Amino acid sequence: MRRPIVLVPACVNQIGAHPYHTAQLKYVAAVADGAHCAPLIIPALGAATDIEALLAVADGVMLTGSPSNVHAGLYGEALLDPSLPLDPARDATMLPLIRAAIQRGIPLLAICRGFQEMNVALGGTLHQAVHDVEGMADHREKKEHTLERQYAPAHRVLLEPGGRLAQILGGATGIMVNSLHGQGINRLAPTLAVEARADDGLVEAYRVEDAIGFTLAVQWHPEWRLSENPDSIKLFSAFGEACTEYQHHR
Numbered sequence: 001m002r003r004p005i006v007l008v009p010a011c012v013n014q015i016g017a018h019p020y021h022t023a024q025l026k027y028v029a030a031v032a033d034g035a036h037c038a039p040l041i042i043p044a045l046g047a048a049t050d051i052e053a054l055l056a057v058a059d060g061v062m063l064t065g066s067p068s069n070v071h072a073g074l075y076g077e078a079l080l081d082p083s084l085p086l087d088p089a090r091d092a093t094m095l096p097l098i099r100a101a102i103q104r105g106i107p108l109l110a111i112c113r114g115f116q117e118m119n120v121a122l123g124g125t126l127h128q129a130v131h132d133v134e135g136m137a138d139h140r141e142k143k144e145h146t147l148e149r150q151y152a153p154a155h156r157v158l159l160e161p162g163g164r165l166a167q168i169l170g171g172a173t174g175i176m177v178n179s180l181h182g183q184g185i186n187r188l189a190p191t192l193a194v195e196a197r198a199d200d201g202l203v204e205a206y207r208v209e210d211a212i213g214f215t216l217a218v219q220w221h222p223e224w225r226l227s228e229n230p231d232s233i234k235l236f237s238a239f240g241e242a243c244t245e246y247q248h249h250r
């Protein structure tokens with residue numbers, strides 16, 4: 001039996017004189033080693049994407065983090081800081097693909113930017129600068145720190161009792177997570193249910209309520225040093241099992 005195929009979005013990044021489609025190694029490796037699936041990187045072709053062709057081979061979708069932000073125009077706001085990176089090609093590719101994947105019941109795991117873009121795809125909005133919102137903590141990493149420190153556990157999240165995530169994590173009530181984001185959920189999309197919150201109230205994890213398939217989105221980075229974190233291993237294993245299940249019953 002072949003491994004389940006998991007789509008992983010590419011970002012558009014300028015390298016030297018040319019734009020490239022890129023996917024960060026740690027996400028691709030987490031699909032292979034944590035979920036035991038076959039990662040398939042999909043280009044950010046925007047409106048030229050053949051969503052049906054991609055979903056016809058997909059047993060899962062994993063939405064990655066990225067330094068780029070979802071364009072605020074997609075949730076009806078003006079850009080507060082136009083100097084921050086954007087990726088309109090990824091937005092145009094992934095927002096429709098997310099909606100189509102959920103409709104088909106294809107298992108979906110979303111991380112950081114992916115968590116934010118899924119909320120926008122389903123009608124939610126974002127805080128463009130969480131740290132500037134009254135009462136909210138600063139969820140950004142310190143750029144001057146080593147990567148090791150940037151991705152180290154930074155704050156606690158409290159899990160929704162009886163939720164999908166709490167269940168995957170063996171009934172845990174709270175876990176420590178890393179934190180590397182300037183944006184965050186403002187208004188949660190109507191079809192989403194909160195799975196975890198930070199102490200300042202920011203939504204840190206959600207699922208699609210009444211989804212046919214597995215859906216889980218987290219604001220933190222479980223793909224970082226996956227094999228050293230028992231919570232991340234459980235999360236990726238649960239996603240991989242859902243992809244295997246989908247593959248068997250597709």
Ligand SMILES: N[C@@H](CCC(=O)NCCCC(=O)O)C(=O)O
Pocket residue numbers: 024064065066067068069111112113114116180181182183184221
């Ligand atoms: N740009 C958004 C999303 C943040 C995000 O995904 N950061 C991860 C970047 C590096 C990585 O992939 O590990 C925001 O700032 O909120």
